[in-house]
Amino acid sequence: METVTRFGVSVPHQLLERFDEYIEQKKYTNRSEAIRDLIRNSLASEEWRDATGEVMGSISLVYNHHTRELTEKIEHLQHEYHKNIVCTTHVHMDAHNCMEVVIVRGKSSVAHDIADRLISTRGVKLGKLALLSTGKNL
Ligand code: NI
Secondary structure, three states, X not given: OOOXXXXXXXXXXXXXXXXXXXXXXXXXXXXXXXXXXXXHHHHHHHHHHXXXXXXXXXXXXXXXXXXXXXXXXXXXHHHHOOOOEEEEEEEEOOOXXXXXXXXXXXXXXXXXXXXXXXXXXXXXXXXXXXXXEOXXXX
């Protein structure tokens, strides 16, 4: 039988409440099975990473612009990848929250690197990379 490892995770109370609602909706019987599936899905979506050739992608971010130095960090990162970033659209959603959509082009691995660095920046609440082929070979 496969060895199972237990580990502890620190989660803000409100986030865990929301997660428990999600678990109930999805008919999971416990948190462990739900977390295992989330891990499997995250790993599966990494398969795109190895695609060769040029791709187009959009990276959507949601963040609170009051978070210290966050806006500067996001802008700095985008300058670092200026050769791969086509454009950026910023939406002030309410008094606190912003949505930013960054259009990227280049190798799949680079699009993933940009997305990973932006999404993992402290204060970014939600983030998603959507990749598309350039359509050249279709
Ligand atoms: Ni804004």
